[in-house]
Amino acid sequence: MQTSFADGILNIAITGPLIRIDFGTATPTTNAEGKQEVHLTPTQQVVMPLEGFVRSFGLQEQIVRKLIADGVIKVQAPPPASDLVNTSGLTQ
Template sequence: MENKKEIFADGIGQIHFAGGMVRFDFVTLQPGEDGAAPTPVVNERIIMPPQGFLGAFNSMQQLIDKLVEAGVLTKNENAK
């Protein structure tokens, strides 16, 4: 794995299901003109089968649990 490529994203603009696949549109924030708020622009798309999505979700949930345990994140008990 010598040719590693890193991708930066400010966040996920949209997640949708089409053609039997889960699609993540990753965005970066681009500066607005004359001090306007930054605009999210799609720069990468990841497409995976539902099983891959579930595996990724499980991995993210495990990381969230570790971050809560470490005190990096706190649960919002008032969330509905």
């Protein structure tokens, strides 16, 4: 098995019955104004069937619940209602 490193998921695309997950690395850079920014570079892509994606999501959910129960990560409170955008009147 090959091991690859990624700082995170950059994109998830659905193409028919397949899910394409783009992973990438984050590199700190300084812009022209001298401000620190993070540059995301795609490094690999995983393609899996929809069923495999759904199963992997369930596994990730279980791990997150265990990390919360063990105190490794904390649940963030939802944002105040005033910070949410009301999209009820929007249409496509």
